[in-house]
Amino acid sequence: MENQPKNDESYTxxxxxxxxxxxxxxxxxxxxxxVVCLLMCALIFFPFHTVLWINIAVTVMYLASTFYRVMLIxxxxxxxxxxxxxxEELATPPPGGxxxxxxxxxxxxxxxxxxxxxxxxxxxxYPEDRxxxxxxxxxxxxxxxxxxxxxxxxxxxxIFPIPASEPRTKPKACNIGLxxxxxxxxxxxxxxxxxxxxxxxxxxxxxxxxxxxxVACIQGKLNFYNSGQNFLTKCFSTxxxxxxxxCLPGLDQLRxxxxxxGTSNHFRLKALRALKGWDEYNVTEDxxxxxxxxxxxxxxxILASTTWEQACPSVPFWIRQRSRWVKGYVQTYxxxxxxxxxxxxxxGFVNSLHFHLxxxxxxxxxxxxxxxxxxxxxxxxxxxxxxxxxxxxxVFVMAAACLFIGNFLFAYTCGIACVxxxxxxxxxxxxxxxxxxxxMSVAAWKGCLQLINKxxxxxxxxxxxxxxx
Amino acid sequence: xxxxxxxIWYGGEPATGAARHRQTAMIWFAIALGFTAARLCxxxxxxxxxxxxxxxxxxxxxxxxxxxxxxxxxxxxxxxTTICLLFTNQVAQFTPFTAATLLTxxxxxxxxxxxxxxxxxxxxxxxxxxxxxxxxxxxxxxxxFLTDDPNWAAAVPVxxxxxxxxxxxxxxxxxxxxxxxxxxxxLVFCGPVGLVTALVFLLVSTLNIRRLPRLYDTQNMTxxxxxxxxxxxxxxxxxxxxxxxxxxxxxxxxxxxxxxxTPAALSALPGSIPLSLVALPRLCVGGLVIAxxxxxxxxxxxxxxxxxxxxxxxxxxxxxxxxxxFMPGLHAQQLILAVTxxxxxxxxxxEQYQTSWKRHAAMFxxxxxxxxTIAVPKSWILPETQLxxxxxxxxxxxxxxxxxxxxxRIAVFGMRAPGVFFDSxxxxxxxxxxxxxxxxxxxxxxxxxxxxxxxxxxxxxPPASSLAHxxxxxxxxxxxxxxxxxxxxxxxxxxxxxPATDDSLSLPDQSL
Numbered sequence: 004m005e006n007q008p009k010n011d012e013s014y015t016x017x018x019x020x021x022x023x024x025x026x027x028x029x030x031x032x033x034x035x036x037x038v039v040c041l042l043m044c045a046l047i048f049f050p051f052h053t054v055l056w057i058n059i060a061v062t063v064m065y066l067a068s069t070f071y072r073v074m075l076i077x078x079x080x081x082x083x084x085x086x087x088x089x090x091e092e093l094a095t096p097p098p099g100g101x102x103x104x105x106x107x108x109x110x111x112x113x114x115x116x117x118x119x120x121x122x123x124x125x126x127x128x129y130p131e132d133r134x135x136x137x138x139x140x141x142x143x144x145x146x147x148x149x150x151x152x153x154x155x156x157x158x159x160x161x162i163f164p165i166p167a168s169e170p171r172t173k174p175k176a177c178n179i180g181l182x183x184x185x186x187x188x189x190x191x192x193x194x195x196x197x198x199x200x201x202x203x204x205x206x207x208x209x210x211x212x213x214x215x216x217x218v219a220c221i222q223g224k225l226n227f228y229n230s231g232q233n234f235l236t237k238c239f240s241t242x243x244x245x246x247x248x249x250c251l252p253g254l255d256q257l258r259x260x261x262x263x264x265g266t267s268n269h270f271r272l273k274a275l276r277a278l279k280g281w282d283e284y285n286v287t288e289d290x291x292x293x294x295x296x297x298x299x300x301x302x303x304x305i306l307a308s309t310t311w312e313q314a315c316p317s318v319p320f321w322i323r324q325r326s327r328w329v330k331g332y333v334q335t336y337x338x339x340x341x342x343x344x345x346x347x348x349x350x351g352f353v354n355s356l357h358f359h360l361x362x363x364x365x366x367x368x369x370x371x372x373x374x375x376x377x378x379x380x381x382x383x384x385x386x387x388x389x390x391x392x393x394x395x396x397x398v399f400v401m402a403a404a405c406l407f408i409g410n411f412l413f414a415y416t417c418g419i420a421c422v423x424x425x426x427x428x429x430x431x432x433x434x435x436x437x438x439x440x441x442x443m444s445v446a447a448w449k450g451c452l453q454l455i456n457k458x459x460x461x462x463x464x465x466x467x468x469x470x471x472x
Numbered sequence: 473x474x475x476x477x478x479x480i481w482y483g484g485e486p487a488t489g490a491a492r493h494r495q496t497a498m499i500w501f502a503i504a505l506g507f508t509a510a511r512l513c514x515x516x517x518x519x520x521x522x523x524x525x526x527x528x529x530x531x532x533x534x535x536x537x538x539x540x541x542x543x544x545x546x547x548x549x550x551x552x553t554t555i556c557l558l559f560t561n562q563v564a565q566f567t568p569f570t571a572a573t574l575l576t577x578x579x580x581x582x583x584x585x586x587x588x589x590x591x592x593x594x595x596x597x598x599x600x601x602x603x604x605x606x607x608x609x610x611x612x613x614x615x616x617f618l619t620d621d622p623n624w625a626a627a628v629p630v631x632x633x634x635x636x637x638x639x640x641x642x643x644x645x646x647x648x649x650x651x652x653x654x655x656x657x658x659l660v661f662c663g664p665v666g667l668v669t670a671l672v673f674l675l676v677s678t679l680n681i682r683r684l685p686r687l688y689d690t691q692n693m694t695x696x697x698x699x700x701x702x703x704x705x706x707x708x709x710x711x712x713x714x715x716x717x718x719x720x721x722x723x724x725x726x727x728x729x730x731x732x733x734t735p736a737a738l739s740a741l742p743g744s745i746p747l748s749l750v751a752l753p754r755l756c757v758g759g760l761v762i763a764x765x766x767x768x769x770x771x772x773x774x775x776x777x778x779x780x781x782x783x784x785x786x787x788x789x790x791x792x793x794x795x796x797x798f799m800p801g802l803h804a805q806q807l808i809l810a811v812t813x814x815x816x817x818x819x820x821x822x823e824q825y826q827t828s829w830k831r832h833a834a835m836f837x838x839x840x841x842x843x844x845t846i847a848v849p850k851s852w853i854l855p856e857t858q859l860x861x862x863x864x865x866x867x868x869x870x871x872x873x874x875x876x877x878x879x880x881r882i883a884v885f886g887m888r889a890p891g892v893f894f895d896s897x898x899x900x901x902x903x904x905x906x907x908x909x910x911x912x913x914x915x916x917x918x919x920x921x922x923x924x925x926x927x928x929x930x931x932x933x934p935p936a937s938s939l940a941h942x943x944x945x946x947x948x949x950x951x952x953x954x955x956x957x958x959x960x961x962x963x964x965x966x967x968x969x970x971p972a973t974d975d976s977l978s979l980p981d982q983s984l
Contacts, residue, residue, distance in 0.1 A: 415699075
């Protein structure tokens, strides 16, 4: 809606908005070098005070994150603002009939999953003459293309070839799909393994009729149909329940910017076109788009309808997927803060805090966590007094609160989320989340290191054969 | 909110609905402020409990080992109370009030605001307010209310648990189940009375989980018992972990409970029961009757919780009337529970009792209870238990030690004696919660140490403990310097061999 600020150092991409084609803007590079140099000098000349102040800063960040999480969960539990469409409402088409809808499903090297995909999307309860389901398949992905053609999908399914080009990312395919959307009013992205609730399109269409015109996106909830497969999928389901059933509704309630989930985001096409689509160089283009929507005056709401996905049951593949997410969050943070004053002006103080705590502090906490866990273990086993000087009483109180209360609260909220989601049997796994957090930290480090040498590399999520849920 | 401020805060879009919330919050803030101000203007009497807790936070401020030990090891001086006092102390420094006074006033305000918020209608809240005002004329209510006892802090989680239990039934919200669990978790750190209250609430809720309405924000009740028990379990583990880290024994707090459960202590029960019955607030009896009356109603789970908790606290008060470890927060928690029970008819009068005879019966019961409570003469009420008795003065003790060893330090053990003989620099008094004779013996080799032993009356240390043995028998490495008629004894360590150059008598005076 509004133009980006003019800046000589702008990395405005060819799509007309700040893109992640480069990791850092020139001023960010200079600032980073300056901070590193300053820190090195401080460590050489004032080692004690430097470590002390770093410790204080990290402790305050932890405490702020803990308070923020508790506040978000509390708001979410107090009163839900998510859009819930009743069965009675669904029975009546909106005035003017059901709007024209496009489903985009980017597929890359996923031939095996195609029959399941077509089967689950065929069940969608929506008038076929108002629906187009696009299978976005890379032209040179011969295997998937051949499998898709062999299935001979009938309308509303359409095979939509994506010309082979770089970057080979999901948002690039989505952008190409977006360029030819004709008279459609709404568009939704699903992943290949998604099983949305059959009435989700109708619910979203009705929801768009209920909300103001500035609502550009309605985010469906995500969770997993194979949550009980193993320890990893149980923890993953717990985490998703926390994010989609507590955190996002909390953000919705607070009218805060919402980082979109990877799939099931239903868009008002005119808004998506106005924003010129996704950043194809950002590996979490959904998070970036969520922020850009808010900065440009559009809003996102949460819909009480679930899309069931497949939780990655393998640790190595899970780490790959998670490393991409962390890398993408850091990319988004760096891209959005290229003009920090402009961002703060557009978001306001409160929403800026949301942005920094959600998109900035989350990956940072995951990176710093192992350092503090190791320190805690060393202290437990050695009871060394060497740490005492770095934890003067007020810092000690904050650090102890984060360790003993903060960690429990984070784990406990996962249990609450499970109960709310209807996965009460998984609630106890909330208390085992520290094991999962350790894996998240491994992935965070992998993602951050990859940001240096392979910033646009898309760690593709592998989908496994699982028994039917 | 103006456009400019909305732009600064929210980037242009004012948060709709925020104005109404701000208005409601402001009204409650004004009520709380008025209540706190009124409470702070009333005359109060100090307690030994406030003294000890204040000493603990002072010791923490001076990084004394005793401070850390006392913070987590004693059920008689509970952790939650000390931590609340510690935080209140940061604010109290800027006010004319002591931290204990401020904490008591704030806790009472917070707890009574919870009670006021239980009724949904304005009429119900007005009746609650008026009833509380009338109850304020009761001598028992006044005695419990106007005591500067920081253990009132425990009334907040109790009131919170009650409030959310009632709301759980009314609104069926998951949040209420979660906060109930959290409040019960906090009660773990509120001493044995808090522990018992939490257990009662949790058991009643869990046993009734099938009868409670389903939560609207979840499909079934699977996992809800886990959610309400998890904070309690975690807090217990945390208590044991802290004791393992600081005291070297995870179950150290239970040590202070053991003497109350010995055959000797239990044999004293018949004598203490009538005394406890006299001391028991009539308010609780009335509350109990009303709670039972309410059990038949739609609020039966909340009523059962209150009734069960009142019975449990009544039993504690009767069985362990002479055991101070069961006293912290007892009156405050009894009062909150009894007041809630008495208020049941007014809280639910307009929602619950549809038939007129039940409404009249409820009103009659409520009026009768309030009348009986107010009509009790003040002389019937027992004076507050003295925690520390009549110890010798600090100057008196120091004058004895200084007669021969001007710089001799005096070791004091436990919770109460170190609270009385508090020395912020530990120049004259050194203190520990736990007593190990061998450790003290080793220390007496390094410096001239004295040992101050309080009377063996069960208030300062367990009856059959090492200190009790020393009090009765002494030891070959100790010499009794002075014995006060109140039972206090000062012993001098005999093992210290001063270096040839040491000239203690020539050292300058190091008085406190």
